[in-house]
Amino acid sequence: MIAVQNVVHERGETTALDGVSLRVDDGEFLALVGPNGSGKTTLVRHLNGLLDPDEGSVTVDGASVPENPVAARTSVGMVFQNPRDCFVAATVEADVAFGPENLGLDRAEIDRRVTAALEAVGMTTHRQRRIDRLSGGQQARVAIAGALAMEPAHLVLDEPFSGLDWPSRRTVLERLEALSADGTSLVIVTHDLRGLLERVDRIVALASGTVAFDGPPGAVAPRLESLGVRPC
Numbered sequence: 001m002i003a004v005q006n007v008v009h010e011r012g013e014t015t016a017l018d019g020v021s022l023r024v025d026d027g028e029f030l031a032l033v034g035p036n037g038s039g040k041t042t043l044v045r046h047l048n049g050l051l052d053p054d055e056g057s058v059t060v061d062g063a064s065v066p067e068n069p070v071a072a073r074t075s076v077g078m079v080f081q082n083p084r085d086c087f088v089a090a091t092v093e094a095d096v097a098f099g100p101e102n103l104g105l106d107r108a109e110i111d112r113r114v115t116a117a118l119e120a121v122g123m124t125t126h127r128q129r130r131i132d133r134l135s136g137g138q139q140a141r142v143a144i145a146g147a148l149a150m151e152p153a154h155l156v157l158d159e160p161f162s163g164l165d166w167p168s169r170r171t172v173l174e175r176l177e178a179l180s181a182d183g184t185s186l187v188i189v190t191h192d193l194r195g196l197l198e199r200v201d202r203i204v205a206l207a208s209g210t211v212a213f214d215g216p217p218g219a220v221a222p223r224l225e226s227l228g229v230r231p232c
């Protein structure tokens with residue numbers, strides 16, 4: 001379980017998070033929405049210790065994230081908004097294998113994970129290609145595959161669908177839904193709820209660093225426009 005309690009975070013002159021509390025249970029599938037600058041990226045960066053709160057607490061499976069950032073980075077997988085900055089190897093296969101290799105897994109298990117992760121994002125046929133020769137959308141899919149291959153207990157994806165075509169988006173969503181059914185907790189930061197409203201358990205909307213809505217998708221639909229989210 002991920003638990004965020006009364007987190008305040010100042011970024012320069014801005015109070016990016018102003019007393020945010022949020023709980024994500026194991027297996028829960030949550031979409032985090034809100035207008036530009038509302039604090040979504042700042043919030044999710046607290047979940048694996050990339051940022052520390054000025055006030056309040058963040059725990060993952062009962063352990064304080066600021067006190068155990070290495071453990072948090074293992075149990076909370078993260079797909080960043082700009083995947084280009086995060087590749088560590090030259091080819092698709094080597095990049096997706098990098099995380100599992102660092103977990104010390106044997107070759108057969110690494111191969112199984114790489115194969116499954118590339119299949120989940122529709123990139124099987126690109127396995128041997130150089131990442132710098134891929135399109136932006138293909139690179140975004142490799143970044144998602146890299147996180148999937150870690151098989152983390154919790155997975156956070158910050159705007160994972162920018163640049164993904166509809167078939168890739170649907171394939172990834174189906175895989176995420178299956179992961180959630182198997183007990184992985186999922187947080188997706190997005191401006192676009194297409195294909196998500198019927199899949200997620202909860203929507204959380206931020207506005208000016210505070211939680212403006214936290215509830216089931218059925219309850220958010222009439223309020224989407226006022227929450228700064230495109231109605232589906």
Ligand SMILES: Nc1ncnc2c1ncn2[C@@H]1O[C@H](COP(=O)(O)OP(=O)(O)OP(=O)(O)O)[C@@H](O)[C@H]1O
Nearest residue numbers: 011012014016034035036037038039040041042043
């Ligand atoms: N590195 C930084 N230094 C100073 N202020 C920052 C920094 N990063 C973000 N901010 C400020 O913190 C606030 C929250 O930004 P954040 O990136 O968390 O919003 P967001 O909801 O993810 O936005 P978007 O939808 O545009 O990605 C904004 O007012 C932003 O200007």
